[in-house]
Amino acid sequence: MNKILVCISKAPDTTSKISFADGNTKFDENGVQFIINPFDEWFALVRGLELKEANGGNVTVLNVGGADNDPIIRKALAIGADDAVRIDAKTDDALYVAKQIAAYAKQNSFDLLLFGKETIDYNGSQVAGMVAELMNLPYVSLASKLDMNGNNATIEREIEGGVEVIETSTPFILSAAKGMAEARIPNMRGIMAARTKPLTVVPAFEATNSTKIKSFTMPPAKSSCKYVDAANVEELVSLLHNEAKAI
Amino acid sequence: MSILIYADSSNGHLTKNAFEAANYASQLAQKTGDKAVAVVTGNVSGLDQLGKFGISKVLHVANAELNNFDPQKIAHAIAEAAKAENSSVIVFAHDYSGKSVAPFLAAKLDAGLVTGAIALPNTDGGFTVKKSVFSGKAFAEVEVLTPIKIISVLPNAIAKIENNVTAEIVDYTVSLPSTNLKVKEIKKESSELSLTEADIVVSAGRGLKGPENWGMIEELAHVLGAATACSRPVADIGWRPHHEHVGQTGLAIRPNLYFAIGISGAIQHLAGVNGSKIIVAINTDAEAPFFKAADYGIVGDAFDVVPKLIDAFKKFKAANN
Structure with missing residues (x-):
């Protein structure tokens, strides 16, 4: 039975066209569809929901941001989180958010x-990682697998050219990468239930x-x-060598 | 004052990214008139090599408990070194280690952190660092507002300039906090070239039609001394392992040369690879979006083109060695 907190961030949909406003100082949100950050x-x-389904417990989603984030928080509730908290604060700086x-x-x-x-x-x-330091908790980044046995965790994490197997126990902090779980699509029952699940808004903390x-700038x-x-691939080899100097 | 780097290691040797961090720090140190100092943790040899890239002092924290990766302990050791060396800027590589340790250190030192830097800081009236955002679709100039600044540098983003100095190697003792984290096992796929460090990457997608056809991709990679990668659908259906998936939701890479074979070039895939210096696209579909992002293109069938390319590169290698 674990109390699980899943931190979710808002991100532009992966197919969004990226452009900037106010003299290239702000992301142009015009016409952009926002989603829960895919990771x-x-x-x-x-993975939090799977652990709860297997072992019992509770999954709370936490988001930092304004009221315009509520639709993505409701989606997390529709996928299956039990309750949600939004800290009503700006998200201009990672350390501030942490x-x-x-x-x-x-x-x-x-x-x-x-x-x-990452977002x-x-x-x-x-x-x-910043939250881990601020709370003095163990941190496993880029984890691709998490198994819980009571309060003990076995975690696999990606490293350069391989995988590291780590053991720790609750409480701890983890950042999840591909392999951890498979995406779920909320069903109608979940969407209906999400409407009445608690979403608590708390004021920003001092920081x-x-x-x-x-x-912002765009790449050239x-x-x-x-x-x-296709019949003359030698030309490609020659271009890569003489013109691009890549080989 | 000093510029401090964390020089990461793997199997007892400094990584390529460690030298990139050293290169970045020493170029910055020359600009600001500071000294470039490195912290190395665990059992690592060849530390004097850091002198090639302007590191004049190496603090070697050889505690056996640092042979295994624990970001909490490593951040603690770097924080102690930063105090002792009066460091104003701390530099990491934006790789697996840097992504784990740099945020810890930033919170510990209450320092602003810019991850994925692609240029040296601009120090004229402030301290701004250019970084890649929106998975490579744009750049941001980020100002760091705190006295101590932390930067992690995107691999393969900064041109290397050798700057030979003699590195003084110092055994540095730090008492480490006890943490609740134990590395049980490391499963290395040691024969494979690391994807984020590779200069050349050969990547293939659904156009290959099945996992049994990857032999020619691996052979092409082998001939070029390249790493192999794949698109997301290919990893999702299990043709290739997940750690090969490059793109917005997989790995972001920026090699010198990227081959996209049988990959259409969806915006999400391009986001993970458009930092590559040269892109070659090979696709049967002349309308594939990848050709818009590519420097060189071949409209043709991979099953016809790739074997011919293998032969052509073999001939090239034979003639140029």
């Missing part, structure tokens, strides 16, 4: 804190930002593709 939803949330999560989690003891390995927008891979995004456009005839 948080597919891997952290679903301080919000740590402050809340310290007040409400959890056994497992699950995160996705697909700012690709920070920062918050989970300051450690970083600030000054501006690729020059057009140079085609090589």
Whole structure:
């Protein structure tokens, strides 16, 4: 029976066209569909639910952000989380967000804190490790497998060219990567139930930002593709050697 | 003041990324007039090699309990070194180790962290670092507002400039906190070239029609000294292992040369590979979106083109060795 906290973040849909507004200082949200960050939803949330289904317990989803995040929080509830908490704070800076999560989690003891390995927008891979330090808890990043036996956990984590098998026990923090679980699609019953599940909003905790995004730029456009005839692959070898200097 | 790096190791040797972090720190140190210092943990040899990239001092924390990876302990050791060396900037590689340790250290030192940096910091009136965001679809200039700054550098993003100095190697003793984390086993796929460190990557997708057809992909990779990768559908249906999946929800890579064979080039896949310096697309469909992102393209059947490419590269290698 574990009390599980799954931290979810809002991210633009993976097919979104990326553009910027206000003199390239802000992400242009116009026409962008927002989703639960895929690593948080597919891997952290679903593995949390599987553990609860196998061993009992409770899954709370936690989001930091404004009221416009509520639809994605309801989706997490529809997938199967028991209740949700939104900390009404800005999300401009990873350390600031980590301080919000740590402050809340310290007040409400959890056994497992699950995160996705990174968000697909700012690709920070920062918050989970920061929360671990702020709460003085063990942290396993980029985990591809999590098995619980009572309070003891066996975790597999990706490392350069291999896999590391780690043992720890609750409470601990984990960031989930591919392999951890399979994505679930919420069913109608889940969607109906989500409407009445508790979503508690708590005010922001006191903290300051450690970083600030000054501006965005787009990568330079690729020059057009140079085609090589399939019957003449030697030309490609020569281009890669003499022109691209890549071999 | 000093610029500190964490130089990671694997099997007792410094990693390629460790030298990239050293290269970054020493270029920054030359700009700011500081000293570049490295922290190395566990049983590692060849530490003097860091002098090639401007590291003048190596703090070697040889505690046996650091032979296994524990981000909490490593962050503690680096924090102690940062205090002792009066470090204003701490540099990691944005790899498996850096992603684990850098956030710990940032929270410990209350320092702003920029992950995935692709350029040296701009220190004119502030401290801003350019990083890749939206899985490589854009860049952001991030200002760090705290006295201590932490940066993790995207592999293969910064040109290497050798800067030979003599590295003084110091045995550095740190009392480590006890943690509740035990590495039970390490399963290494040691014969494989690491995907994030590879200069050349040969990647294939559903166009290959089945897992039994990967022999020619592996052979092409072997001829080129390349790592193999795959698209998401191929990993999802189990043709290839998950750790080969590159793209927005898999690994993001930026090799010098990327071959996309039988991959259409969905936006999610491109997001993980568009940092590659040169992209070659091979596809039967002339309208495949990958050709828009590629530098070179062959419209043709992989089963026809790849064997011919293997022969052509073999001839090239024979003639150039």
